[in-house]
Amino acid sequence: MAELSEEKKETSKLRKSDATRARIVEAARERFRKEGFERTTIRKVAGDAGIDPSMVMRYFESKRGLFDAAMTVELRIPDLSRHPRDKLGEAIITHFLKRWEEPDADSLQLLLRSSASNEEAAERLRGVFRDQIVALVGRLRGSEADAREVASLIATQTVGLAYTRYVLKLPPLVAMPHETIIKVIGATIQRYLTEPLPKAGGQDPSR
Amino acid sequence: MAELSEEKKETSKLRKSDATRARIVEAARERFRKEGFERTTIRKVAGDAGIDPSMVMRYFESKRGLFDAAMTVELRIPDLSRHPRDKLGEAIITHFLKRWEEPDADSLQLLLRSSASNEEAAERLRGVFRDQIVALVGRLRGSEADAREVASLIATQTVGLAYTRYVLKLPPLVAMPHETIIKVIGATIQRYLTEPLPKAGGQDPSR
DNA sequence: AAGATATGCCAACAGTTGTTGGCTTTTATC
DNA sequence: GATAAAAGCCAACAACTGTTGGCATATCTT
Missing domain, CATH: 1.10.357 (Tetracycline Repressor; domain 2)
Incomplete structure (x- = not known):
């Protein structure tokens, strides 16, 4: 019999919900970009992602939390040290x-x-x-x-x-x-x- | 007895309401600028102007009409024809x-x-x-x-x-x-x- | 197989919003 | 002063919002 193995928590398994989570963020980003914060509703984002509005709340706690998750920017500036x-x-x-x-x-x-x-x-x-x-x-x-x-x-x-x-x-x-x-x-x-x-x-x- | 004088309509008298109208636009401009379109409510604008929300509707027909009236921009570019x-x-x-x-x-x-x-x-x-x-x-x-x-x-x-x-x-x-x-x-x-x-x-x- | 946990939906609350109709009061016109 | 119009307020509707709790299903653990 296997014994308790609590230390495995740290290894990030691919949870099933990660896909849904990503789908929500993607839908939110598009809505927020096109319609701004206020005119974007959780119901619309949930609709785009094909799930229930309450799921958005469970994953991101609040509308502001969803907004935070959607805003992540990397300029991806390349290495220019060898450029003339x-x-x-x-x-x-x-x-x-x-x-x-x-x-x-x-x-x-x-x-x-x-x-x-x-x-x-x-x-x-x-x-x-x-x-x-x-x-x-x-x-x-x-x-x-x-x-x-x-x-x-x-x-x-x-x-x-x-x-x-x-x-x-x-x-x-x-x-x-x-x-x-x-x-x-x-x-x-x-x-x-x-x-x-x-x-x-x-x-x-x-x- | 004076007869009907409908042709006087065109001369723009200073109506009493013009002052109120101006006060509303000014309040709206500040709210819209600081809080954006959606977060600005007609009730708040009316409160700032010290009148009833329904007055805003009577003067400007809708929130969008009020927004239109608030957005008027003049860059006031001076005459530069004689500048070096x-x-x-x-x-x-x-x-x-x-x-x-x-x-x-x-x-x-x-x-x-x-x-x-x-x-x-x-x-x-x-x-x-x-x-x-x-x-x-x-x-x-x-x-x-x-x-x-x-x-x-x-x-x-x-x-x-x-x-x-x-x-x-x-x-x-x-x-x-x-x-x-x-x-x-x-x-x-x-x-x-x-x-x-x-x-x-x-x-x-x-x- | 049993239990626990994660994932999902449904229905509703409580607040806010733009907007409207009716009523009163002031102002202007005769 | 009588009458009409303008300027104002009050109360309410209908729609929409973020958010929550409860209940069902699926997935994982043991």
């Missing part, structure tokens, strides 16, 4: 376009859209900036000095491109070929990355 | 910062935030781009050629700055002095405005 230093801007925008047009860019859209009206989402997006973009800039410049400022300038340009092209869908931008975007905006990123920051604090700059 | 042509980028960003930090920048914030999850707001923002930014670029460049493309590139940078600094409130950007922003981002706008667009369509640019 004068082509980093283009490389970053190239990766950016690729990442945003992958089939699973849903989570990026979800986070960006939600951050406009949901403080929790905004905080998470600030976390992505802090942990992934600032870190990248520090690596590329080989120094922590001004990394936050330079990274935030790069963020204005990349977030702006994401918003206008993928959220707002401004027609001229949607139609603009990768080649043009990479050249023009790549040059901007390159400049932010390598040009020294003008130090503020001279005489009154206005007039 | 090599300082237009800085001038645009200078005006941009001033406009976004005015007390009545509420409507800008409202429109930008709402456009993330509300298709009607997004369409209105695209209208602002079409009617005000493209027009500005056409004027400054003295030609309609490429105006839409150039304007859309400028939009990526300005919308991005607005979003990261005023919506997302990325700390390094919030702390960044006007002087620095004007110099660094002004140079980008200047470049988009004056540099010729690279024409796409050469050999395959990837690899």
